[in-house]
Amino acid sequence: MPLDNPQSAARKFNLVGTRPVRPDGVDKVTGRARFGADAVAPGMLVGRILRSPHAHAKIKSIDTSKAEKLSGVKAIVTRDDFPDKTDGDALLYDVLYNVMAREKALYEGHAVAAVAATSASVARQALKLIKVDYEVLPHVTDVDEAMKPGAPVLHPKMFTDGVEPKPKKASNIVRRYEFGHGDVAAGFKHADVIVERSFKTEATHQGYIEPHACLASFGPDGQAELWVCTQGHFMVRDTCARLLGMDVSKLRVTASEIGGGFGGKTTVFIEPVALVLSKKANRPVKVVMTREEVFKSTGPTSSASMDVKIGATRDGRIVSADMELRYQGGAFQGSPVEFGAMAAFAPYDLENVRTIGYDVVCNRPKQAAYRAPGAPMANFAVESVIEEIAHKLNIPSIDMRIINAAKEGTKSSYGPIYGPIGLRATLERAKEHPHFKAPLGKNQGRGMACGFWFNFGGQSCVTMNVGIDGTVSLTVGSPDIGGSRASMCLMTAEELGIPYDKVRAVIADTGTLGYSDVTDGSRTTFATGMACIQAARDAIKKLCARAAQIWGISEEAVTWENGYAKPAGPNAGDFAPLSLKEIAAQAAQTGGPIAGHYELNADGAGVSFATHICDAEVDPETGFTKITRYTVLQDAGKAVHPSYVEGQFQGGAVQGIGWALNEEYIYGKDGRLQNAGFLDYRIPVCSDLPMIDTVILEIPNPGHPYGVRGVGETSIVPPLATVANAVSHAVGVRMTELPISPPKLLKALETLPQQKKAAE
């Protein structure tokens, strides 16, 4: 789409960049906001799902007869109630298979049946009465094990794509990816120092505090409604409609307030099940996951295994960089290894670079997107090696990063040539930051890392209606996960030239607005925000036309300035400016309601870079790591609501700290998850952390009228390496496996004397 760019940096904003209270704020501090599980409907039943206790098993039969006879049970569904209507669409078939197991259960927690009953206790009893006859099969949960020739194969028809010749034997390797340019082998010949290391990271869960929840109501006329917490209700509508063979227009989906997503609510799990239960019971059915179900049956991100080799000359210039990445994405194809392979070396300007990625399946829940999917683990491996090379060359690692930093015009490791980017700016600001120069205490170390994320644009649809009193009702199709309504109102009010509190944003249901993509890829403030600005401009055009009509002059002779229609010049006539409110009051007399509308499929999202600094203190007695100071410096393009930009920086950093230090999926030999709860899967708590300092840099994105770049995802990319580098500097041992849990660190400390000896 054509984009005007009125010199974003030079534009003076009245509202954008201020920090007003969000429009949904009072509801959220008083308990009034309605989230997924808060929905009710008359005659509502409770839906619950029976899940496989086995990591890999053939489902020979399912006997529901006893459960059906239990008083209060209104419907039971199994795979037989989900006929395949996917019409050869392999990815959609995977969704269907993940929603309800078919011939095999592919992971512990895979849904095998569901019940709708008059109460939760009846539903629970009914699940116990369903008899599933399993034939337990050998399983595999580790990515490297899953790739071995003798590993149990999940899908008998999976023949690796992207290798020549295509294998004739089925395996768990879905696809091979390759990115890069130059000649890595030739490049290494010029290196004065080469570091080669292998790394592993465990799967982590998005850990949103709100479990998945939905309320489905399927009428006998074939029309249905769904109330659901999701990052994209249009996606939910389209996916469910296709899985169930419905007309898209007959399913109306309303997005509730959403209690966190981080990528994990960008697909469907319980929604098709609730719809089919509702249809069968002919009553509304609410399904709410337990926390255990969230851990076992929704998508964590991939675990990863990676080998990195980087060569540099004595002056710190990287001459060659090579990497292999192996990500398991659970039981179905689609691990984010492609993004990992693209993002791994994205911060650097490299002549010779290659990344090879393998997408692998194993007996774990199907991965779902998690904030900058695939990038944090790859970045951990690369930024750890950069740190080590800098150390070997006796160059401060920040200088080594600056020497090699990508800039405008750099051909990125994944192909495109960068426009204006802010990596170098974040590094230079980091170098000047007081944190960087602060003294360190005993057992403390300082680490840093750079990170990158692509950012996404995509489809958005926006309508804004001008009320008779001149206030504006803004209707957007993007669920608001973290304050986006405030940003939408700010941009709309800015463009219209009216006060912030005269615009109210609501999230439309799928029946009342055009399609909008899922809130993901850090796209909403960028793309939906751009649609808001354009919808406001559309309304302004109409407001000017109404003013022209009132004044009896031509439309071209009217301009819009700070909320007022004005004659464009002395020749247009002498009329007192008309405010939006005055024009709105006369709408009925001048042609009826005034509305602005815009739909787009946005390009030009503008990549994003960050630099993080962390101080860590290690207790050598216990192996416990405490983060004592943390600073995030990131390019936001233009911060629309700086408080929420800071919030994104801080939240991403802390999720990354959790990933680095304590979060992991722990599997037993039986292939069962051993820590499916917040007690044993420990996300960072308040007392684990210091304040997270932030520095917002604004290098305008030429692809947005105000210069906005997405900010949500980049912040989780650098922390893994930043923390690992800090720990490494604190105790002199390089940690190559995450999380750096106390037992793992203690073990590494025990081998330290040998390591030092070997180095001598």
Added chain:
Amino acid sequence: MSAVHVSAKINGDTVEYVCEPDETLLDVLRNRLGLTGAKEGCSTGDCGACSVTIDGRLTCSCLVLGAEAEGRDIGTIEGMAKGDALHPLQRKFLEHAALQCGICTPGFLVAAKSLLDHNPKPSETEIRFALAGNLCRCTGYDKIVRAVMDAAAEMRRA
């Protein structure tokens, strides 16, 4: 199982309800009384999203049976504002942008109020430990801690 009849005070009002013996107080509040401000994040007492006070004591309502509330005085997020006047903590959470998705917010507010009721001048460390039973996945806690410190300072001035 026969239902249990319970009489309790909730946010100052006398309330009567019947519940099943295995129903949690959280289930009763949410499903029988329409008080959905308390959230179920884990049902194991690990996330604090269901925080309420029972006779002034901070409690995870998912760990208490509805039947156990007999004769007790329950405080929930719905009772925190006085009419249309927000509690200083609620106002400061808004001003500091101490919430993103907002699902943990009621629990944090109930827990923070409980802290300030007992300790009007907490240090940052005391705040961090007092709120360590409440999980937030969005904010990294920075703005939450600042909001509580600011609210405490304002309440001390009042």
